[in-house]
Amino acid sequence: MKVDSYRIVLTGLGGQGLVSLLQILGNALKIEGYKVMTSETHGLSQRGGKVTCFLSFGNKLLAPIPMIGTADMIIALEESTILDVLNFAKPDKSTNLIISTYEKHEIEKDYPSLEYLLDALYEISENIYFIPAHEVAVKSLGNLKTMNIVILGYILKFLPIKRDVIETAIKENFLGKRFEMNLKALSEGQKLISKNF
Amino acid sequence: MNYNKIVSGKAGTEKFFLGNEAIVRGAIESGIDIYTFYPGTPSSEVGENFMEIFREAGMRWVEYSINEKVAIEVAGAAYARGAKAMVGMKNVGLNVASDPLFALATTRPKNENSAMVILVADDPQQYSSAVEMDSRYFLKIFKIPALEPSNPQECLEFTKEAFNISKELKLPVILRTVTMISHARSNVVIGEIKTSGIEENFDLSKEVNVASRVYFLELKEDQIYNRLKRALEMSENSSLNRIVNENSKNPYDLGIITSGVSYSYTNEALDFFELEAPILKIGFINPLPERKIAEFLRNFKQIFVIEENDTFLETQILAIAQKNRFNVKIHGKDPFSYSKENTLLPMVGELNPTKVALALVKVLNLKPRIDLRQINKKYNLMARQAILCAGCPHRATGYALQKAIKKIKLKTGKDIYFYQDIGCYTLLALPPFSFANVKYCMGSSIALAQGVARTSVSLNIAIIGDGTFFHSGIPALINGIYNNTPILVLLLDNGWIGMTGQQPNPGSDTRYYKEGSTKEAINLEDFLHGTGANISTINHYEKDDEKYISNLTKLIFEKGVDVIENRKLNVILIRDECIQKTIKREAPTIRYVNPELCNNCGLCYNKLMCPAIDSKEEFAFIDRNLCLGCGICEEICPNNAIEKEEPK
Ligand SMILES: Cc1ncc(C[n+]2csc(CCOP(=O)(O)OP(=O)(O)O)c2C)c(N)n1
Ligand code: SF4
Numbered sequence: 036m037k038v039d040s041y042r043i044v045l046t047g048l049g050g051q052g053l054v055s056l057l058q059i060l061g062n063a064l065k066i067e068g069y070k071v072m073t074s075e076t077h078g079l080s081q082r083g084g085k086v087t088c089f090l091s092f093g094n095k096l097l098a099p100i101p102m103i104g105t106a107d108m109i110i111a112l113e114e115s116t117i118l119d120v121l122n123f124a125k126p127d128k129s130t131n132l133i134i135s136t137y138e139k140h141e142i143e144k145d146y147p148s149l150e151y152l153l154d155a156l157y158e159i160s161e162n163i164y165f166i167p168a169h170e171v172a173v174k175s176l177g178n179l180k181t182m183n184i185v186i187l188g189y190i191l192k193f194l195p196i197k198r199d200v201i202e203t204a205i206k207e208n209f210l211g212k213r214f215e216m217n218l219k220a221l222s223e224g225q226k227l228i229s230k231n232f
Numbered sequence: 233m234n235y236n237k238i239v240s241g242k243a244g245t246e247k248f249f250l251g252n253e254a255i256v257r258g259a260i261e262s263g264i265d266i267y268t269f270y271p272g273t274p275s276s277e278v279g280e281n282f283m284e285i286f287r288e289a290g291m292r293w294v295e296y297s298i299n300e301k302v303a304i305e306v307a308g309a310a311y312a313r314g315a316k317a318m319v320g321m322k323n324v325g326l327n328v329a330s331d332p333l334f335a336l337a338t339t340r341p342k343n344e345n346s347a348m349v350i351l352v353a354d355d356p357q358q359y360s361s362a363v364e365m366d367s368r369y370f371l372k373i374f375k376i377p378a379l380e381p382s383n384p385q386e387c388l389e390f391t392k393e394a395f396n397i398s399k400e401l402k403l404p405v406i407l408r409t410v411t412m413i414s415h416a417r418s419n420v421v422i423g424e425i426k427t428s429g430i431e432e433n434f435d436l437s438k439e440v441n442v443a444s445r446v447y448f449l450e451l452k453e454d455q456i457y458n459r460l461k462r463a464l465e466m467s468e469n470s471s472l473n474r475i476v477n478e479n480s481k482n483p484y485d486l487g488i489i490t491s492g493v494s495y496s497y498t499n500e501a502l503d504f505f506e507l508e509a510p511i512l513k514i515g516f517i518n519p520l521p522e523r524k525i526a527e528f529l530r531n532f533k534q535i536f537v538i539e540e541n542d543t544f545l546e547t548q549i550l551a552i553a554q555k556n557r558f559n560v561k562i563h564g565k566d567p568f569s570y571s572k573e574n575t576l577l578p579m580v581g582e583l584n585p586t587k588v589a590l591a592l593v594k595v596l597n598l599k600p601r602i603d604l605r606q607i608n609k610k611y612n613l614m615a616r617q618a619i620l621c622a623g624c625p626h627r628a629t630g631y632a633l634q635k636a637i638k639k640i641k642l643k644t645g646k647d648i649y650f651y652q653d654i655g656c657y658t659l660l661a662l663p664p665f666s667f668a669n670v671k672y673c674m675g676s677s678i679a680l681a682q683g684v685a686r687t688s689v690s691l692n693i694a695i696i697g698d699g700t701f702f703h704s705g706i707p708a709l710i711n712g713i714y715n716n717t718p719i720l721v722l723l724l725d726n727g728w729i730g731m732t733g734q735q736p737n738p739g740s741d742t743r744y745y746k747e748g749s750t751k752e753a754i755n756l757e758d759f760l761h762g763t764g765a766n767i768s769t770i771n772h773y774e775k776d777d778e779k780y781i782s783n784l785t786k787l788i789f790e791k792g793v794d795v796i797e798n799r800k801l802n803v804i805l806i807r808d809e810c811i812q813k814t815i816k817r818e819a820p821t822i823r824y825v826n827p828e829l830c831n832n833c834g835l836c837y838n839k840l841m842c843p844a845i846d847s848k849e850e851f852a853f854i855d856r857n858l859c860l861g862c863g864i865c866e867e868i869c870p871n872n873a874i875e876k877e878e879p880k
């Protein structure tokens with residue numbers, strides 16, 4: 036599989052490991068021979084608020100922010116945050132929506148209802164995947180923080196990245212014990228691929 | 233973080249670098265001797281990387297300077313003496329550094345090796361800034377050359393070019409980036425690392441401290457009519473200013489002029505419409521290549537100038553078109569009209585490909601294959617604001633302050649106003665605390681409080697962090713002490729520069745940061761006592777004081793009343809470490825809620841609002857994945873329902 040151009044939007048909350056996910060994914064795609072462009076978020080925008088990052092790759096260098104209506108994949112590490120970036124989905128409903136079912140509620144704020152969310156999503160895409168990444172992360176790995184890598188394992192299904200390449204990329208990001216744990220998280224995520232959501 | 237990757241690797245290999253990392257690599261490939269900086273998003277990673285690798289890379293010196301003014305002075309004198317020097321800051325940092333930069337820009341080092349690059353990282357959309365500031369007009373005021381990269385690879389190349397230009401012209405060169413370039417990560421092909429060309433002998437005569445007015449005016453003439461003129465020639469001939477897709481055709485007779493990150497947005501939008509247009513990409517943004525621009529304008533009926541924020545390019549291009557009497561329609565922001573209706577691109581906020589595409593639709597009357605307006609749907613989102621970390625010491629301060637001011641009001645009947653500064657504690661301006669009446673920029677709070685204290689009988693409280701106090705709060709405090717102005721200063725000493733990523737400041741514990749072993753920490757308490765002011769200190773570093781909140785509340789109450797009743801300036805030094813730094817050394821003692829004892833009063837989740845605490849139907853609940861173990865909820869719980877988890 037060789038890809039001309041592919042655009043991914045990633046969203047979630049500060050502290051969920053969005054930037055690590057982005058770095059590993061981008062590095063792996065770079066090793067696979069693509070021109071990769073990502074935009075990371077640092078600083079205040081990470082203090083618990085919503086974070087959106089982008090990753091584009093292909094045979095030429097793309098912009099650090101894509102156009103609305105052009106994303107091939109949208110990943111949300113927290114369920115409700117997907118609503119912030121649905122405008123990036125393609126109008127032909129082909130965009131893969133990868134949604135972690137983790138919900139972070141806030142005191143005295145209405146969390147979007149599941150009904151509202153599903154209505155919005157089905158109108159936008161025919162390829163929706165709800166992934167219980169937090170449950171896997173906590174139950175199988177005992178660490179909520181590995182949720183991002185569980186998702187990474189799952190999305191490999193759509194991307195031109197070999198297993199040994201992604202391992203190399205993870206190794207460049209995490210050392211020692213954290214490497215081992217994240218490798219496990221990756222495998223747990225890959226196991227989810229055979230399940231249907 | 234893997235810093236080694238910056239220095240390792242053979243020339244010609246490809247790395248996956250952040251724009252900011254590519255800048256560091258570019259500087260090392262230029263034989264840089266010294267880098268000085270003050271952290272600020274989105275520029276901070278440049279300094280952090282230099283700090284890790286500078287000895288290995290053979291550089292003479294790297295420092296976190298106390299502020300941008302000092303940083304540019306340290307680097308500036310090194311430049312005068314023959315070093316290849318670089319200084320880094322965020323956009324507003326340039327305001328602080330601007331005073332010395334005037335003189336620095338005009339002087340002309342005599343040493344062959346002298347070169348100086350000034351990194352200024354703008355933050356359109358003010359993601360992490362108190363104001364949205366486009367630094368480019370400063371280039372006209374300082375009269376210095378500037379380059380603007382449009383991707384990480386160019387970050388590396390333009391840094392090298394900036395050093396070359398500066399070395400040749402003996403003018404400092406600004407390297408201007410924006411958040412989306414500094415924080416973009418991409419494939420970067422590296423070159424050869426160069427060793428320093430610095431010499432032990434140098435000529436500093438008449439360089440740094442020139443007292444003669446006449447001499448300085450002569451230097452200014454040389455700066456404008458000689459050095460800038462040569463810079464203009466360089467800009468005209470530079471491959472950094474080049475026409476992309478020169479031979480492409482479009483039915484609209486349209487040419488585009490753009491620079492930096494806007495160049496990539498332009499390409500994305502053109503791709504979307506499957507449209508091609510010649511693009512004059514400006515990388516050498518000051519001085520602008522007048523001839524090259526004129527030659528480009530000549531070829532088109534319509535020109536679209538695409539730039540973010542201010543109309544730095546557009547106003548100059550309009551002038552060039554007028555001077556040459558070209559009959560070309562120049563589209564952009566119509567800078568002289570100040571009209572929101574006339575502008576095709578916003579002057580406020582970040583640009584993106586969608587905004588460029590919508591503007592193209594307008595200019596060319598395009599019928600896009602998908603209706604952009606329709607995709608741009610609004611959803612009912614859950615708003616989330618940035619909040620202090622779980623376990624942040626500022627939350628404890630906010631909680632105590634809230635209680636204390638109620639008591640002060642009750643006792644004295646006086647109004648109370650708050651002056652915020654720039655740091656994580658700025659978030660105390662948001663609910664549930666809402667402590668903010670006026671806020672300007674770093675270091676302002678203590679002076680702001682004085683302005684109102686001098687013109688009213690209210691109690692005025694300045695809230696400032698240790699990092700900001702060192703940066704620029706000290707003169708304002710001395711002003712208040714000397715004038716005997718009755719204000720209350722809360723100095724929130726969390727030991728680090730929390731907001732930009734826990735960098736050290738002169739008060740930081742030297743055991744806990746790289747290079748700390750080479751430093752001499754300044755004891756903030758001793759320093760304050762030296763001023764002779766009323767200083768009280770409260771210490772929560774050990775986090776073992778079960779009455780911390782009530783002691784702090786009492787202290788603020790007493791000192792607040794003292795300010796009002798005895799018209800005395802008071803400083804309370806609140807020492808409580810940034811929890812993000814503490815947890816890097818020791819595992820936190822996580823708290824849990826005992827459901828048997830919790831009566832769901834909501835104090836911990838509504839009033840303290842720690843993000844690790846949520847409310848389940850009948851009781852409060854602490855998410856053990858989020859708690860960082862500050863213990864404040866345990867102290868404030870009236871039912872003693874919050875307890876320590878036994879360490880596993
Ligand atoms: C002139 C200027 N330089 C740099 C910055 C970036 N910046 C924002 S807050 C901050 C320092 C905050 O440190 P401190 O006062 O100790 O507060 P903390 O975040 O640790 O609570 C810095 C450097 C800025 N806003 N303005
Ligand atoms: S839950 Fe309690 S102990 Fe844990 S971080 Fe929040 S306030 Fe501190």
Ligand code: SF4
Pocket residue numbers: 619620621623624625626656726730731810811812813
């Ligand atoms: S980084 Fe430190 S000072 Fe800033 S919010 Fe987090 S704990 Fe508080």
